[in-house]
Amino acid sequence: MSIAAQKILIIEDEPKIANLVKDFLSLDGYESLLVHDGALAIDSVRSYQPDCVILDLMLPNVDGLTICKEIRSFSNVPIIMLTARVDEIDRLKGLKSGADDYVCKPFSAKEVVARVESVLRRSALNFATQSSENTFSYKDITLNLDQFTCLVNKQAIELTPVEFRLLLAMIKKPSVVFSRETLMNHCYDDQRIVSDRTIDSHMKNLRHKLTAQTNNEQFIQAVYGVGYKLQ
Structure with missing residues (x-):
């Protein structure tokens, strides 16, 4: 029995770029669907059920940041943002809206793949472990690797793949201070250069989601000049 190809939803209003990325993804065995209008994006995510979304920042009718935030309200699907804006502030806005990664135009299709x-x-969370244990808990937080779920006070909260990996790294070693560089290595396995502000942005989102379920109890503590720890 053949294995179904992973599905990539490409939301990009420039047909030349969209088709180029689709062709390169096809060469690597991926199935792709193209959407050129921001107004059709959310319905396409719901109906196509992609394994990953490639989302342009500038789209007609509905912009990429708005779409990203709405996707995050119902799905943890990995999102890669495409942007022609090279300013770091614009990149951080994409991360704060829930994107997992970004690629700046102009780019090579091979880089996107x-x-x-x-x-x-x-997102597959293929962690090497010698035990069959798939659940990690600390205080009122429980992470389940198989189901990719996070419970806080027995209430489910939605985490992006990056946020999940950040929390998992710390929950395995509570009270240990993690440097930003160490956290970057847990989140990004392709040796890219990521600024401290990128990790800080993801961590800010994660802390907000956790405290929203715990009457503002601060589980994650920032250690000035070093990094973060779970307390």
């Missing part, structure tokens, strides 16, 4: 492969590997 490599990023897709990377986020899919990370």
